[in-house]
Amino acid sequence: MHKDHQGSERRSFATPSGGASVGPGPGRKAGNLPTEVTSFVGRRWEVSEARRLLARTRLLTLTGAGGLGKTRLALRVAAEVRRSFPEGAWVVDLAPLTDGALLAQTVLTALGIDHDLARPMLPVLSDHLADKRLLLVLDNCEHLLDSCAELTRSLLAAAPHLQVLATSRQALGVDGEHLLTVRPLSAPDPNRPPAAALTQYEAVRLFIDRAAAVVPGFTVGDDQGAAVAGICHRLDGIPLAIELAAARLRVLSPQQILERLHDRFALLSRGSSAEPARQQTLRAAIDGSFELCTPSERRLWAYLSVFRGGFDLEAAEEVCTDDGLSQGEILDVVTGLVDKSILIREDHRDHVRLRMLETIRHYGRSLLDQGAGSEELDSVVDQRTASDALHSLRSLRLGSCLRPLDAELHRKAEGRPDTGCIRTFRQRGEVP
Numbered sequence: 001m002h003k004d005h006q007g008s009e010r011r012s013f014a015t016p017s018g019g020a021s022v023g024p025g026p027g028r029k030a031g032n033l034p035t036e037v038t039s040f041v042g043r044r045w046e047v048s049e050a051r052r053l054l055a056r057t058r059l060l061t062l063t064g065a066g067g068l069g070k071t072r073l074a075l076r077v078a079a080e081v082r083r084s085f086p087e088g089a090w091v092v093d094l095a096p097l098t099d100g101a102l103l104a105q106t107v108l109t110a111l112g113i114d115h116d117l118a119r120p121m122l123p124v125l126s127d128h129l130a131d132k133r134l135l136l137v138l139d140n141c142e143h144l145l146d147s148c149a150e151l152t153r154s155l156l157a158a159a160p161h162l163q164v165l166a167t168s169r170q171a172l173g174v175d176g177e178h179l180l181t182v183r184p185l186s187a188p189d190p191n192r193p194p195a196a197a198l199t200q201y202e203a204v205r206l207f208i209d210r211a212a213a214v215v216p217g218f219t220v221g222d223d224q225g226a227a228v229a230g231i232c233h234r235l236d237g238i239p240l241a242i243e244l245a246a247a248r249l250r251v252l253s254p255q256q257i258l259e260r261l262h263d264r265f266a267l268l269s270r271g272s273s274a275e276p277a278r279q280q281t282l283r284a285a286i287d288g289s290f291e292l293c294t295p296s297e298r299r300l301w302a303y304l305s306v307f308r309g310g311f312d313l314e315a316a317e318e319v320c321t322d323d324g325l326s327q328g329e330i331l332d333v334v335t336g337l338v339d340k341s342i343l344i345r346e347d348h349r350d351h352v353r354l355r356m357l358e359t360i361r362h363y364g365r366s367l368l369d370q371g372a373g374s375e376e377l378d379s380v381v382d383q384r385t386a387s388d389a390l391h392s393l394r395s396l397r398l399g400s401c402l403r404p405l406d407a408e409l410h411r412k413a414e415g416r417p418d419t420g421c422i423r424t425f426r427q428r429g430e431v432p
Helices: 044-054 070-084 100-111 121-129 142-158 202-214 225-234 239-250 254-259 261-267 282-292 295-304 313-320 327-339 358-373 375-383 386-395 399-412 421-428
Strands: 059-063 089-093 135-139 163-168 178-181 344-348 351-355
Touching: 044 059, 044 070, 044 163, 044 178, 059 070, 070 089, 070 135, 070 163, 089 100, 100 121, 100 142, 121 142, 135 142, 142 163, 142 282, 202 225, 202 239, 225 239, 225 254, 225 261, 239 254, 239 261, 239 282, 254 261, 261 282, 261 358, 282 358, 295 313, 295 327, 295 358, 313 327, 313 351
Parallel strands: 059 163, 059 178, 089 135, 135 163
Antiparallel strands: 344 351
Protein backbone atom coordinates (compact mmCIF):
# COMPACT_ATOMS: atom_id res chain seq x y z
CA MET A 1 0.00 0.00 0.00
CA HIS A 2 1.36 3.31 -0.66
CA LYS A 3 -1.12 5.70 0.63
CA ASP A 4 -1.79 7.54 3.71
CA HIS A 5 -2.72 8.33 7.24
CA GLN A 6 -6.32 9.49 7.38
CA GLY A 7 -5.71 11.43 4.46
CA SER A 8 -2.26 11.56 3.03
CA GLU A 9 -1.46 9.03 0.40
CA ARG A 10 1.45 7.47 2.19
CA ARG A 11 2.30 4.04 3.54
CA SER A 12 1.38 3.77 7.19
CA PHE A 13 0.85 0.05 7.50
CA ALA A 14 2.76 -3.13 8.08
CA THR A 15 2.01 -5.59 5.30
CA PRO A 16 1.30 -9.19 6.32
CA SER A 17 4.13 -11.51 5.45
CA GLY A 18 3.90 -14.73 3.58
CA GLY A 19 1.62 -15.91 0.82
CA ALA A 20 -2.11 -15.55 0.72
CA SER A 21 -5.06 -17.47 -0.57
CA VAL A 22 -8.71 -16.59 -0.96
CA GLY A 23 -10.32 -17.76 2.25
CA PRO A 24 -9.15 -17.69 5.86
CA GLY A 25 -6.37 -19.91 7.03
CA PRO A 26 -6.31 -21.43 10.52
CA GLY A 27 -6.41 -18.72 13.16
CA ARG A 28 -6.34 -15.75 10.83
CA LYS A 29 -8.76 -13.48 9.04
CA ALA A 30 -9.28 -13.76 5.31
CA GLY A 31 -7.73 -11.07 3.18
CA ASN A 32 -4.52 -9.08 2.98
CA LEU A 33 -5.39 -5.81 4.69
CA PRO A 34 -2.25 -4.28 6.20
CA THR A 35 -2.00 -3.48 9.88
CA GLU A 36 -2.20 0.19 10.81
CA VAL A 37 0.98 1.52 12.40
CA THR A 38 -0.13 5.13 12.86
CA SER A 39 -3.33 6.39 14.42
CA PHE A 40 -6.37 7.05 12.29
CA VAL A 41 -7.62 10.59 12.90
CA GLY A 42 -11.11 11.88 12.12
CA ARG A 43 -13.20 10.80 9.12
CA ARG A 44 -16.06 9.53 11.28
CA TRP A 45 -18.72 10.73 8.85
CA GLU A 46 -16.87 9.42 5.79
CA VAL A 47 -16.43 5.96 7.31
CA SER A 48 -20.11 5.83 8.25
CA GLU A 49 -21.22 7.05 4.83
CA ALA A 50 -18.97 4.59 3.00
CA ARG A 51 -20.38 1.72 5.03
CA ARG A 52 -23.90 2.89 4.28
CA LEU A 53 -23.18 3.07 0.56
CA LEU A 54 -21.52 -0.36 0.50
CA ALA A 55 -24.74 -1.78 1.91
CA ARG A 56 -26.59 -0.63 -1.21
CA THR A 57 -24.07 -0.77 -4.05
CA ARG A 58 -21.54 -3.26 -5.39
CA LEU A 59 -19.15 -0.56 -6.57
CA LEU A 60 -18.12 2.41 -4.45
CA THR A 61 -15.35 4.75 -5.60
CA LEU A 62 -13.67 7.18 -3.23
CA THR A 63 -12.60 10.19 -5.26
CA GLY A 64 -10.53 13.26 -4.46
CA ALA A 65 -7.27 15.03 -5.10
CA GLY A 66 -3.88 13.56 -4.22
CA GLY A 67 -2.90 13.65 -0.57
CA LEU A 68 -6.44 13.67 0.83
CA GLY A 69 -6.34 10.16 2.25
CA LYS A 70 -8.41 8.03 -0.08
CA THR A 71 -6.32 4.94 0.57
CA ARG A 72 -6.30 5.21 4.33
CA LEU A 73 -10.05 5.76 4.36
CA ALA A 74 -10.64 2.79 2.05
CA LEU A 75 -8.54 0.52 4.24
CA ARG A 76 -10.31 1.62 7.40
CA VAL A 77 -13.71 1.02 5.78
CA ALA A 78 -12.59 -2.38 4.47
CA ALA A 79 -11.37 -3.37 7.93
CA GLU A 80 -14.70 -2.44 9.48
CA VAL A 81 -16.85 -4.34 6.97
CA ARG A 82 -14.69 -7.40 6.27
CA ARG A 83 -16.66 -9.62 8.65
CA SER A 84 -19.49 -9.37 6.12
CA PHE A 85 -17.28 -11.08 3.53
CA PRO A 86 -16.51 -14.76 4.26
CA GLU A 87 -13.69 -14.78 1.70
CA GLY A 88 -12.25 -11.57 3.12
CA ALA A 89 -11.22 -8.10 2.04
CA TRP A 90 -8.32 -7.87 -0.39
CA VAL A 91 -6.44 -4.77 -1.44
CA VAL A 92 -4.60 -4.35 -4.74
CA ASP A 93 -2.19 -1.41 -4.96
CA LEU A 94 -2.15 -0.29 -8.57
CA ALA A 95 0.20 2.67 -8.16
CA PRO A 96 3.31 0.81 -9.41
CA LEU A 97 1.46 -0.67 -12.39
CA THR A 98 1.98 1.12 -15.70
CA ASP A 99 0.47 -1.36 -18.16
CA GLY A 100 -3.29 -1.92 -18.04
CA ALA A 101 -2.84 -5.22 -19.85
CA LEU A 102 -1.29 -6.60 -16.64
CA LEU A 103 -4.17 -5.53 -14.41
CA ALA A 104 -5.91 -8.91 -14.12
CA GLN A 105 -2.60 -10.63 -13.42
CA THR A 106 -1.84 -8.06 -10.71
CA VAL A 107 -5.16 -8.78 -9.02
CA LEU A 108 -4.55 -12.53 -9.23
CA THR A 109 -1.16 -12.06 -7.60
CA ALA A 110 -2.61 -9.93 -4.80
CA LEU A 111 -5.24 -12.62 -4.14
CA GLY A 112 -2.52 -15.27 -3.98
CA ILE A 113 -4.18 -17.31 -6.71
CA ASP A 114 -2.06 -19.81 -8.62
CA HIS A 115 -2.89 -19.63 -12.30
CA ASP A 116 -1.93 -21.10 -15.61
CA LEU A 117 0.04 -18.44 -17.48
CA ALA A 118 -1.08 -20.00 -20.77
CA ARG A 119 -4.69 -18.97 -20.11
CA PRO A 120 -5.99 -15.40 -20.46
CA MET A 121 -5.86 -13.76 -17.05
CA LEU A 122 -9.31 -12.18 -16.94
CA PRO A 123 -11.26 -15.46 -17.46
CA VAL A 124 -9.08 -17.12 -14.80
CA LEU A 125 -9.80 -14.31 -12.35
CA SER A 126 -13.52 -14.32 -13.16
CA ASP A 127 -13.73 -18.08 -12.62
CA HIS A 128 -12.02 -17.84 -9.23
CA LEU A 129 -14.29 -15.07 -8.01
CA ALA A 130 -17.52 -16.41 -9.51
CA ASP A 131 -18.85 -17.92 -6.27
CA LYS A 132 -16.90 -15.83 -3.76
CA ARG A 133 -18.38 -13.29 -1.35
CA LEU A 134 -15.41 -10.97 -1.27
CA LEU A 135 -14.51 -7.27 -1.05
CA LEU A 136 -11.91 -6.18 -3.58
CA VAL A 137 -10.16 -2.85 -2.88
CA LEU A 138 -8.66 -1.41 -6.06
CA ASP A 139 -6.33 1.36 -4.92
CA ASN A 140 -4.98 4.12 -7.21
CA CYS A 141 -7.05 3.54 -10.33
CA GLU A 142 -6.73 6.97 -11.94
CA HIS A 143 -3.76 6.32 -14.23
CA LEU A 144 -5.33 3.10 -15.55
CA LEU A 145 -8.90 4.35 -15.62
CA ASP A 146 -10.16 2.57 -18.76
CA SER A 147 -8.50 -0.72 -17.83
CA CYS A 148 -9.85 -0.55 -14.29
CA ALA A 149 -13.34 0.22 -15.57
CA GLU A 150 -13.25 -2.71 -17.99
CA LEU A 151 -11.93 -5.12 -15.35
CA THR A 152 -14.46 -3.99 -12.75
CA ARG A 153 -17.34 -4.24 -15.18
CA SER A 154 -16.34 -7.78 -16.16
CA LEU A 155 -15.78 -9.01 -12.61
CA LEU A 156 -19.05 -7.62 -11.27
CA ALA A 157 -20.90 -9.36 -14.10
CA ALA A 158 -19.10 -12.68 -13.53
CA ALA A 159 -19.16 -12.71 -9.70
CA PRO A 160 -22.60 -11.81 -8.30
CA HIS A 161 -21.39 -11.68 -4.68
CA LEU A 162 -18.31 -9.56 -5.35
CA GLN A 163 -18.14 -5.95 -4.17
CA VAL A 164 -15.50 -3.43 -5.22
CA LEU A 165 -14.21 -0.46 -3.26
CA ALA A 166 -12.01 1.71 -5.48
CA THR A 167 -9.90 4.80 -4.89
CA SER A 168 -9.24 7.17 -7.75
CA ARG A 169 -8.82 10.83 -8.54
CA GLN A 170 -11.52 10.29 -11.15
CA ALA A 171 -14.68 8.16 -11.28
CA LEU A 172 -14.43 4.85 -13.14
CA GLY A 173 -17.61 5.53 -15.09
CA VAL A 174 -19.06 2.02 -14.64
CA ASP A 175 -22.83 1.50 -14.50
CA GLY A 176 -24.03 1.26 -10.92
CA GLU A 177 -20.99 3.08 -9.52
CA HIS A 178 -21.58 5.22 -6.42
CA LEU A 179 -19.16 8.02 -5.59
CA LEU A 180 -17.99 9.37 -2.26
CA THR A 181 -15.88 12.51 -2.51
CA VAL A 182 -13.09 12.61 0.06
CA ARG A 183 -12.82 16.14 1.39
CA PRO A 184 -10.00 17.78 3.35
CA LEU A 185 -9.91 17.38 7.12
CA SER A 186 -11.75 20.06 9.06
CA ALA A 187 -9.46 22.99 9.89
CA PRO A 188 -9.96 26.22 11.86
CA ASP A 189 -10.06 29.65 10.30
CA PRO A 190 -7.26 31.52 12.07
CA ASN A 191 -9.11 34.81 11.46
CA ARG A 192 -12.08 33.55 13.42
CA PRO A 193 -10.92 32.14 16.76
CA PRO A 194 -12.80 28.88 17.45
CA ALA A 195 -15.29 28.93 20.26
CA ALA A 196 -14.18 25.47 21.38
CA ALA A 197 -10.73 23.92 21.68
CA LEU A 198 -8.58 23.64 18.59
CA THR A 199 -8.62 19.88 18.92
CA GLN A 200 -12.20 19.79 17.72
CA TYR A 201 -10.68 20.13 14.24
CA GLU A 202 -9.41 16.98 12.56
CA ALA A 203 -6.47 18.70 10.88
CA VAL A 204 -5.22 20.06 14.20
CA ARG A 205 -5.51 16.65 15.86
CA LEU A 206 -3.52 15.11 13.01
CA PHE A 207 -0.81 17.75 13.28
CA ILE A 208 -0.51 17.22 17.04
CA ASP A 209 -0.42 13.44 16.67
CA ARG A 210 2.30 13.46 14.00
CA ALA A 211 4.21 16.23 15.79
CA ALA A 212 4.38 14.11 18.95
CA ALA A 213 6.21 11.44 16.95
CA VAL A 214 8.84 14.01 15.94
CA VAL A 215 9.03 16.03 19.15
CA PRO A 216 8.11 13.74 22.08
CA GLY A 217 5.63 15.37 24.40
CA PHE A 218 4.60 18.01 21.86
CA THR A 219 1.49 19.93 22.88
CA VAL A 220 -0.13 23.10 21.59
CA GLY A 221 0.19 25.85 24.16
CA ASP A 222 -1.50 29.22 24.08
CA ASP A 223 1.53 30.68 22.33
CA GLN A 224 1.41 28.08 19.53
CA GLY A 225 -2.32 27.70 18.94
CA ALA A 226 -2.60 30.46 16.36
CA ALA A 227 0.39 29.15 14.40
CA VAL A 228 -0.91 25.57 14.35
CA ALA A 229 -4.36 26.79 13.31
CA GLY A 230 -2.73 28.86 10.57
CA ILE A 231 -0.72 25.91 9.28
CA CYS A 232 -3.77 23.64 9.08
CA HIS A 233 -5.85 26.36 7.43
CA ARG A 234 -3.19 27.37 4.89
CA LEU A 235 -2.66 23.73 3.98
CA ASP A 236 -6.38 23.21 3.33
CA GLY A 237 -6.62 20.35 5.83
CA ILE A 238 -4.75 18.09 3.37
CA PRO A 239 -3.38 15.24 5.51
CA LEU A 240 -0.24 14.64 3.46
CA ALA A 241 0.66 18.33 3.64
CA ILE A 242 -0.01 18.47 7.39
CA GLU A 243 2.14 15.41 8.04
CA LEU A 244 4.99 16.84 6.00
CA ALA A 245 4.67 20.11 7.91
CA ALA A 246 4.74 18.29 11.26
CA ALA A 247 7.93 16.52 10.18
CA ARG A 248 9.60 19.93 9.89
CA LEU A 249 9.27 20.37 13.67
CA ARG A 250 12.61 18.60 13.94
CA VAL A 251 14.16 21.96 13.08
CA LEU A 252 11.40 24.62 13.01
CA SER A 253 8.76 25.89 15.40
CA PRO A 254 5.09 26.03 14.30
CA GLN A 255 5.42 29.79 13.80
CA GLN A 256 8.50 29.33 11.61
CA ILE A 257 6.69 26.70 9.55
CA LEU A 258 3.73 29.05 9.09
CA GLU A 259 6.01 31.87 7.94
CA ARG A 260 7.56 29.63 5.28
CA LEU A 261 4.30 28.42 3.75
CA HIS A 262 4.46 31.08 1.07
CA ASP A 263 6.63 28.49 -0.70
CA ARG A 264 4.89 25.36 0.50
CA PHE A 265 6.26 23.10 -2.20
CA ALA A 266 9.85 23.86 -1.22
CA LEU A 267 9.07 23.52 2.49
CA LEU A 268 7.10 20.29 2.32
CA SER A 269 9.68 18.29 0.44
CA ARG A 270 11.21 15.86 2.90
CA GLY A 271 8.95 12.92 3.45
CA SER A 272 10.14 9.53 4.58
CA SER A 273 12.54 7.85 2.17
CA ALA A 274 10.59 4.66 2.76
CA GLU A 275 7.61 6.19 0.96
CA PRO A 276 7.09 6.05 -2.80
CA ALA A 277 8.66 9.05 -4.52
CA ARG A 278 5.30 10.57 -5.42
CA GLN A 279 4.38 10.71 -1.72
CA GLN A 280 7.62 12.09 -0.34
CA THR A 281 6.82 15.67 -1.29
CA LEU A 282 3.69 17.76 -1.64
CA ARG A 283 4.61 18.74 -5.17
CA ALA A 284 4.98 15.10 -6.24
CA ALA A 285 1.48 14.35 -4.96
CA ILE A 286 -0.02 17.15 -7.05
CA ASP A 287 2.19 16.22 -10.01
CA GLY A 288 0.16 13.02 -10.18
CA SER A 289 -2.98 15.03 -10.93
CA PHE A 290 -1.17 17.21 -13.46
CA GLU A 291 -0.04 14.12 -15.35
CA LEU A 292 -3.66 12.99 -15.74
CA CYS A 293 -4.70 16.25 -17.40
CA THR A 294 -4.88 17.02 -21.10
CA PRO A 295 -2.88 19.98 -22.47
CA SER A 296 -6.03 22.14 -22.45
CA GLU A 297 -6.80 21.17 -18.86
CA ARG A 298 -3.25 22.00 -17.80
CA ARG A 299 -3.46 25.37 -19.50
CA LEU A 300 -6.81 26.23 -17.89
CA TRP A 301 -5.63 25.01 -14.47
CA ALA A 302 -2.83 27.57 -14.69
CA TYR A 303 -5.14 30.35 -15.84
CA LEU A 304 -7.77 29.62 -13.17
CA SER A 305 -5.17 29.97 -10.43
CA VAL A 306 -5.72 33.74 -10.60
CA PHE A 307 -9.11 33.29 -8.89
CA ARG A 308 -8.37 33.41 -5.19
CA GLY A 309 -11.92 33.12 -3.87
CA GLY A 310 -13.60 30.91 -6.43
CA PHE A 311 -15.37 31.72 -9.68
CA ASP A 312 -18.26 30.75 -11.90
CA LEU A 313 -18.22 29.48 -15.47
CA GLU A 314 -18.94 32.91 -16.90
CA ALA A 315 -15.90 34.40 -15.17
CA ALA A 316 -13.69 31.58 -16.47
CA GLU A 317 -14.98 32.10 -20.00
CA GLU A 318 -14.32 35.84 -19.82
CA VAL A 319 -10.85 35.80 -18.29
CA CYS A 320 -9.30 32.56 -19.58
CA THR A 321 -10.10 32.37 -23.28
CA ASP A 322 -7.37 32.99 -25.84
CA ASP A 323 -6.24 31.79 -29.26
CA GLY A 324 -5.41 28.38 -27.83
CA LEU A 325 -8.52 27.97 -25.67
CA SER A 326 -11.78 29.24 -27.10
CA GLN A 327 -14.79 30.26 -25.07
CA GLY A 328 -16.73 27.33 -26.49
CA GLU A 329 -14.14 24.90 -25.12
CA ILE A 330 -14.11 26.24 -21.55
CA LEU A 331 -17.18 24.29 -20.37
CA ASP A 332 -15.78 20.92 -21.44
CA VAL A 333 -12.32 21.68 -20.05
CA VAL A 334 -13.77 22.86 -16.74
CA THR A 335 -15.82 19.65 -16.62
CA GLY A 336 -12.63 17.66 -17.09
CA LEU A 337 -10.97 19.47 -14.18
CA VAL A 338 -13.98 18.79 -11.96
CA ASP A 339 -13.90 15.12 -12.97
CA LYS A 340 -10.20 14.91 -12.07
CA SER A 341 -10.73 16.50 -8.63
CA ILE A 342 -8.81 19.68 -9.53
CA LEU A 343 -11.88 21.90 -9.19
CA ILE A 344 -14.46 21.68 -6.42
CA ARG A 345 -18.11 22.33 -7.24
CA GLU A 346 -20.15 24.39 -4.78
CA ASP A 347 -23.88 25.15 -4.97
CA HIS A 348 -25.01 28.71 -4.26
CA ARG A 349 -28.81 28.65 -4.51
CA ASP A 350 -29.48 28.47 -8.26
CA HIS A 351 -25.87 29.13 -9.24
CA VAL A 352 -22.80 26.89 -9.29
CA ARG A 353 -19.40 28.23 -8.29
CA LEU A 354 -16.07 26.48 -8.55
CA ARG A 355 -12.89 26.74 -6.56
CA MET A 356 -9.52 25.13 -6.00
CA LEU A 357 -7.89 24.12 -2.78
CA GLU A 358 -5.19 26.69 -2.05
CA THR A 359 -2.46 24.10 -2.53
CA ILE A 360 -3.79 23.19 -5.96
CA ARG A 361 -4.17 26.88 -6.82
CA HIS A 362 -0.56 27.54 -5.80
CA TYR A 363 0.51 24.66 -8.04
CA GLY A 364 -1.36 26.35 -10.89
CA ARG A 365 0.47 29.57 -10.18
CA SER A 366 3.76 27.70 -10.38
CA LEU A 367 2.68 26.40 -13.80
CA LEU A 368 2.59 29.98 -15.01
CA ASP A 369 6.19 30.44 -13.89
CA GLN A 370 7.27 27.18 -15.48
CA GLY A 371 5.17 27.47 -18.64
CA ALA A 372 3.17 24.45 -17.45
CA GLY A 373 6.04 22.32 -18.63
CA SER A 374 5.28 23.02 -22.27
CA GLU A 375 6.04 25.55 -24.96
CA GLU A 376 2.32 25.64 -25.73
CA LEU A 377 1.36 27.35 -22.48
CA ASP A 378 4.18 29.85 -22.81
CA SER A 379 3.03 30.86 -26.26
CA VAL A 380 -0.58 31.16 -25.14
CA VAL A 381 0.23 33.21 -22.06
CA ASP A 382 2.52 35.51 -24.04
CA GLN A 383 -0.28 36.31 -26.47
CA ARG A 384 -2.34 38.00 -23.76
CA THR A 385 -2.15 41.79 -23.39
CA ALA A 386 -2.74 44.16 -20.55
CA SER A 387 -5.66 45.67 -22.43
CA ASP A 388 -7.29 42.22 -22.48
CA ALA A 389 -6.86 42.05 -18.72
CA LEU A 390 -8.36 45.48 -18.19
CA HIS A 391 -11.33 44.67 -20.39
CA SER A 392 -11.93 41.36 -18.60
CA LEU A 393 -11.79 42.93 -15.16
CA ARG A 394 -14.20 45.70 -16.12
CA SER A 395 -16.69 43.43 -17.85
CA LEU A 396 -16.77 41.24 -14.75
CA ARG A 397 -17.29 44.29 -12.50
CA LEU A 398 -14.48 43.18 -10.21
CA GLY A 399 -14.00 46.56 -8.60
CA SER A 400 -11.90 45.47 -5.63
CA CYS A 401 -9.47 43.72 -7.95
CA LEU A 402 -9.54 46.48 -10.55
CA ARG A 403 -8.36 49.21 -8.23
CA PRO A 404 -4.86 47.87 -7.48
CA LEU A 405 -4.41 46.76 -11.09
CA ASP A 406 -5.99 49.67 -12.93
CA ALA A 407 -3.05 52.06 -13.08
CA GLU A 408 -0.61 49.32 -14.04
CA LEU A 409 -2.88 47.94 -16.71
CA HIS A 410 -3.58 51.38 -18.18
CA ARG A 411 0.15 51.98 -18.44
CA LYS A 412 0.77 48.67 -20.13
CA ALA A 413 -2.34 48.78 -22.32
CA GLU A 414 -1.05 51.77 -24.30
CA GLY A 415 0.34 49.42 -26.88
CA ARG A 416 3.33 47.80 -25.24
CA PRO A 417 2.85 44.02 -25.08
CA ASP A 418 2.71 42.43 -21.65
CA THR A 419 3.41 38.85 -20.66
CA GLY A 420 -0.33 38.44 -20.33
CA CYS A 421 -3.27 39.20 -18.09
CA ILE A 422 -2.80 35.97 -16.21
CA ARG A 423 0.76 36.81 -15.34
CA THR A 424 -0.25 40.38 -14.49
CA PHE A 425 -2.86 39.09 -12.07
CA ARG A 426 -0.27 36.89 -10.43
CA GLN A 427 2.27 39.68 -10.05
CA ARG A 428 -0.02 42.49 -8.93
CA GLY A 429 -3.02 40.86 -7.40
CA GLU A 430 -5.57 38.13 -7.82
CA VAL A 431 -9.19 38.00 -8.77
CA PRO A 432 -11.01 37.80 -5.42
